[in-house]
Amino acid sequence: MNTSVILRLLKYGLNHKAILVQASLLLLLATGLDMLAPWLTMIYIDQFVAVDHYQVNTLVGIAVIYIGVIIGANLLSYFQSLSYFDLSAKVIAELRQASFQHCLKLPMAYFHQHSNGETINRMTQDVEAVRHLFKNIIGRTIRDIFTVIAVIISMLLLNVQLALVCIAFIPVFIAVFVAYRHFSLPLHRKIKQQSAKINGFLNESLQQVLLLQVFNAQPRFIKRLNDKAQTNIALSQRNVTLEALLLRPMLELLAILMMAALILSLGAMPSNLLAFGLLFAFFAYLARFFEPIINLMQSQGELLQAVAAAERVFQLLDHDIESSGGSLQLNHCPTICFHQVSFAYVQGEPVLSNLDLTIAPGEFVALVGPTGSGKSTIAQLLKGYYQANSGHIQLDQHLISHYQTDGLRKAITLVDQKPFIMQASVRQNLLLDLVHPDDAQLHHVLAQVELAPWLASLPQGLDTSIDNNSPLLTLGQKQLLCFARALLQNSSVIILDEASASLDPASEQAIQRVIAQLRGKVSLLVIAHKLSNIKMADKIAVLQQGVLMQQGKHADLVKNKGAYQQLLASNDSPPSNIVA
The missing domain is CATH 1.20.1560.10 (ABC transporter type 1, transmembrane domain)
Structure with a gap:
């Protein structure tokens, strides 16, 4: 024994x-x-x-x-x-x-x-x-x-x-x-x-x-x-x-x-x-x-x-808990630099290989590529969930490991493709553990993501109980509610990981309008399979099997033969028909 x-x-x-x-x-x-x-x-x-x-x-x-x-x-x-x-x-x-x-x-x-x-x-x-x-x-x-x-x-x-x-x-x-x-x-x-x-x-x-x-x-x-x-x-x-x-x-x-x-x-x-x-x-x-x-x-x-x-x-x-990170606080919109970053979840099976990518403050960057190309892994590394096996990630010339983990998570918000709704009130789902703002701020954020009519239809407003299987919420409304939760964080970097992949056209357009409002105010990192959503991005990074193949604006990438052209062809969407 x-x-x-x-x-x-x-x-x-x-x-x-x-x-x-x-x-x-x-x-x-x-x-x-x-x-x-x-x-x-x-x-x-x-x-x-x-x-x-x-x-x-x-x-x-x-x-x-x-x-x-x-x-x-x-x-x-x-x-x-x-x-x-x-x-x-x-x-x-x-x-x-x-x-x-x-x-x-x-x-x-x-x-x-x-x-x-x-x-x-x-x-x-x-x-x-x-x-x-x-x-x-x-x-x-x-x-x-x-x-x-x-x-x-x-x-x-x-x-x-x-x-x-x-x-x-x-x-x-x-x-x-x-x-x-x-x-x-x-x-x-x-x-x-x-x-x-x-x-x-x-x-x-x-x-x-x-x-x-x-x-x-x-x-x-x-x-x-x-x-x-x-x-x-x-x-x-x-x-x-x-x-x-x-x-x-x-x-x-x-x-x-x-x-x-x-x-x-x-x-x-x-x-x-x-x-x-x-x-x-x-x-x-x-x-x-x-x-x-x-x-x-x-x-x-x-x-x-x-x-x-x-x-x-x-x-x-x-089991070892997550590192608390360094002493630096991230309270502004930083320059993000991936330098020769390689990473593998399982040893010998690389997901990213020698990635070089820079995201300027307030820039709208889209990550595209086939499934398994490493797009979501970039988001995981940026949130500090994993450490790069080689190379380094810098925020304003400082290694990401030098920043406090809690502050990093607050400054960089991830909206995942699978919306998470707790069995709680609308207010509690929005706040999680945030300091309670006044209801006016909550109403403002919900209006910003175009959920004000939905909130008005609820029997008890912000105090209405909901959960992941609630009939009061469509899939699109769940995703918009998660988007509202991210906005309440006042983050300087927002990552959308296939956030509109399963949405109806109306909800997808609502998210696009919110992105347009945020553009230039925060750094936006959008991971997407639907190439129709990223035409207006400041920069499009094309990944294949963990390797950065191309990067640039949509118009420039369309002119060059390569990985982006192949993605357009596989989406059956000729360049002239792509809309924001």
Whole structure:
């Protein structure tokens, strides 16, 4: 078992020392009271029943104490359980908040390498498994360990020879523990990984359920889910088989062997040392010895599941967060220079090769080229999501890495081809985490992107709740709302990544009119497949397989044979018919 994971989890518990101390004290008291019951029974049998000597007052006193011990032990155990529940709630709240905050700071490369479903699984189901560790397993394990120690001490006080027989079996129990953990932990890790894959598959499938229905792909996806489930079932069956071999049957065998050894030891002891009350108490303690041992073994499976889950949570927390960048602030429209920039998401598969491109302040630059030519990658590099493998990007003669990341993201806004609408009000969708401007500014921005009539039609105006599937929004309106969100940032550079690719003509023309208003005030970087949208650009950069083939104005590029002419031909749009 990964001891460092256990110790790291316990550190979270130590952040709440008062609750932990309270729970531990209650546990110790409950265990101590539980140990008194057999001792009181021994006193009653040997000092009263065996000698036929009954004193009512003494017997009543013993009975009252015995009942008080039983009730007190159970009450303390109850309050101890509540304390561990409180501890688990606080630890899990802390862990879940830490994992969510950390996740928001991870670089984009992490989300390209891990599915959203897998990441969500780490922050929900895996964290919940850790809750079970603090709520049940830790308290129960500490209680069982304390009980075993208290039982051994009690048995030694009663009869050293019989106690040593029981103690001799403890190394055997430990060997079974170690063997089970050795074989079971890898299985639990695989089960957790497979469960995360299933959750990721379900998440992605449900996001594309309309597409599955359109192409009648449900049977194929159901088969893929069944295949993943069968793998998970096979792993679980292997784990059940392991538990069946090393847990209950093995423990029962050891218990039988221990009882046989005790019976043989009894035959070798003088009869005058074997009072009936002593034997009764000893075997009562022995029953208490077996119970925690069995509990410890059976909780191994739960413990290993929790440890495997915690490993996955800590893998998320240990992943390097995004760099905060340098000390410079970008608060104006800069000159952007890509100098000999090369980049690859996967080593050996270049996306950009030796790119040289300059964007002057306030310039309207269009990036065109076939799919996979590196257009969107340029936007990702400019936003600081990735670092160039070679070459460098400069903003006003300073390397992009010298600027603060937060300021860079605020100054350079990206409007993606996939509009993102939260399940929230129109106001919250526009602001995200921005300082709340007055409603007049929000109305102005919405009017600027020609959404004022749409806003007027909403039942509660800016407070109307919307989401990505809201019937109140068309695809074009979603994209215009995202455009309005970008304008509220007051950015000096706006990147439109295929922002009008799927829009209706009216919405597309609205975006074109907004671009015309912004032209010269901010730098515009437009990534487009539709060449009709970029005729009026100050500069058109033509990319093919990550290489800058041509750059210049539309009119100049049309005159020269080359990559731009080929793109025009593939779009079936003769130059004379291209409109802005």
